[in-house]
Amino acid sequence: MTSPTPQTVQDEARALYHLGLKEKAEGRLERAIEFFDAALAAQPDFPEALCSGGYILQTTGHYDGALAFYGRAIELDPGYFDALFNRGCLFFALGQLDPAVADFSRAAAFQPKDAGAYSNLGAALHQSGRLAEAVDALRRALELDPALVEAELNLGSALRRMGREDEAHEAFMRAALLKPDCAEAYCGLGIVARARGEFREAFDYYDCALAFDPTLEEALSSKGSLQLLLGQFEAGWEGYESRWVDGHRPVPVSDARFDLARPETIAGKRVLVVNDHGLGDTIQFFRYVKLLSDHGADVTFAGPAKLQRLLSTCGAKVSWRDTNDFTGTFDARIAISSLPRAFATVEDSIPADVPFLSADPERVAFWRQRMPGSGLKIGLCWRGSQDFRVDPRRSPPPATLAPLAALPGVQFFALHMDVGANELPAAIASRIHVFGDGFDRGPDAFVDTAAVMANLDLVVTCDTSIAHLAGALGLPVWVTLRHIAEWRWMVDRETSPWYPTMRLMRAKAGDDWFELFERIANDIDVLAQEKEKY
Known part of the structure; x- marks a missing residue:
């Protein structure tokens, strides 16, 4: 019996690969991966099968396997655009920005007419804080495809962060023209208007964004922050509860309310206060932790250990634990920056007795x-x-x-x-x-x-x-x-x-x-x- 020729093996592998593509197109992913595996068993060095298998692994949450498949495909074919692009997308989704930038850069170099590669490169550069480079990449993407709404949004955001408000306004406006129901575009226009001191216009833009997407956290948070800026505390604290954009909320929004005029809302309550922002915010809002303690609450603070010595000088009786330790039974779990809302703080009721900390x-x-x-x-x-x-x-x-x-x-x-x-x-x-x-x-x-x-x-x-x-x-x-x-x-x-x-x-x-x-x-x-x- 004669052994199959290399060409026969290659043809068989390619046939299996195409069967896998058909199953993938029809949504039968498990069956598709079986065909891709069979193709790779016949021909292990098959970049297309590796890339397609990697994509299915990625979409089904098997990220390590997907990265391995993409990596092997790129080893076999260093100029393989699809593998570079897909791996860049996965790195970006995982927050691994440097390798994402590297992959999108290589993909764009191999296919310099691909607007998507430049758009994704710009997004990754933006998230990396390399704003000037991001602007260049995003402008190139829009030269290749002026209809890329996402590129306009990222361009507007990068320009805004660079202080180039007029250009940012133009980018967000173009995005809104491309997609009239684009809530993110109107939110961006609102943020630019606020930076210019055009507060009435900012509110109008935020309201427009929320009309299209009532759950858009950036619009809710931005509107709330503007209300706080203008002293509209009651409404502002509500919007401020959406400040954790991109799903970084440490604890759910708390319905806890603490009323100094009603001691029963505080005394004896077991309260876990969770640190949620930078050190300055922690210092500013720790006055409320002291209020809880002074009025009889049993307070546990999940915050940075390096601040314990300083903050303990306020005299509050507080149990300290690691920032990420939320275990235990409590009457309320609440972020420290949400305490002003829980105390129904308005300008005249801010607890401003200073000093509330002291030096050693x-x-x-x-x-x-x-x-x-x-x-x-x-x-x-x-x-x-x-x-x-x-x-x-x-x-x-x-x-x-x-x-x-x-x-x-x-x-x-x-x-x-x-x-x-x-x-x-x-x-x-x-x-x-x-x-x-x-x-x-x-x-x-x-x-x-x-x-x-x-x-x-x-x-x-x-x-x-x-x-x-x-x-x-x-x-x-x-x-x-x-x-x-x-x-x-x-x-x-x-x-x-x-x-x-x-x-x-x-x-x-x-x-x-x-x-x-x-x-x-x-x-x-x-x-x-x-x-x-x-």
């Missing part, structure tokens, strides 16, 4: 010895998170601090754990004392920062956790803000209902940081002269 006396004395000299002592924080998702534009460009360099009779202290060698202009860098490696390097966050702050006359900080810390410590603090700031700082006011010792320093329209720091320098000069008199 031993650390205060320790750092006092390292801060000798007379004159006005000011702590500076000019940089918050650079994560593009939390708006790094809240941080003023370091060059804008230059007016502070000319101030006589003032000592400046950096409230950063690290300061780059060339981060600041030379003139101001030479004036700022940096504490070095021993500053807040232990397991407890902000312990040294709080102690240093206690030895200062003033803290000047951008919108970051340092602002909340200084406010919670009841210290004089000036917060530098964009013209239209984050919701908690509201609009057109110099004071904060959350922190009585805080002064809000807003940039003028267009976020002119240079002009703002010239004003700040003038005001500091007045303080320095006043201190010299005493």
Whole structure:
């Protein structure tokens, strides 16, 4: 009996492969994978069968197997567009953005006329924070196919995050024209309008988005945040409950309500409070944890261990546990940022008794010895998170601090754990004392920062956790803000209902940081002269 020739084996494998494609097209995936497996048994080095098998594994949730199939197909044929594209999609869905970018880049290089490859590349670059590259890729996708709504949406989002509001508005408008019922497009237009200070238009766009999709969390959250910005607290807290876009909600929305006028709603209740945002939010809203404890609730806090030492200075009786540990029996499970809603907070009822945190006396004395000299002592924080998702534009460009360099009779202290060698202009860098490696390097966050702050006359900080810390410590603090700031700082006011010792320093329209720091320098000069008199 003669052995089958290589061509016969190849023909048999290809026939099995085509049978698998037919079963796949008709929705019989299990049968399709049987044919693909048979084809691979006959011819193991069969890129098309590997890719098709990988796709079925992907759609049925067998991600590791899918990646293995795609990887082998690409090994056999490094220019195999479908395998690169599919694997890029899977990496993107799994949040593995760097390999997704690599696969989409290779796919686009092999088929430079494929709009989908550039669109997906732009989406992956956008999610990676590589915004300028994302804009280039998305514009290329739209040159190839002007009808790609998703590319327009991603382009608008990337441009918005870069502060290019006019271009973002145009992209979202094009998306709305392409798909008149596109809720995401109207939401994007609303976010751009808010950034411009066009609040009435923003509300109209959000309402339009919600008319098309009443469950769109980004529109609900954005509208709620705008209501909070404008002091419409009751409605705003409801929308704010949708702030966990993309399914990152740690616990379900809680129906718990705590009424200080009705002790039975608090006393004896077992409450699990879950941390859900950054360190600044935790500091700001921990006042409500103290309220629960002070009024007889049995409180457990699932939050970052590094904040326990600082937050425990509020005197609340709280059981601490790991951030992700939600086990146990409780009367209520609630995110810490949802506590203002649970307490029905309005502007006049914000619990703003400060200080509600305190610095460690031993650390205060320790750092006092390292801060000798007379004159006005000011702590500076000019940089918050650079994560593009939390708006790094809240941080003023370091060059804008230059007016502070000319101030006589003032000592400046950096409230950063690290300061780059060339981060600041030379003139101001030479004036700022940096504490070095021993500053807040232990397991407890902000312990040294709080102690240093206690030895200062003033803290000047951008919108970051340092602002909340200084406010919670009841210290004089000036917060530098964009013209239209984050919701908690509201609009057109110099004071904060959350922190009585805080002064809000807003940039003028267009976020002119240079002009703002010239004003700040003038005001500091007045303080320095006043201190010299005493």
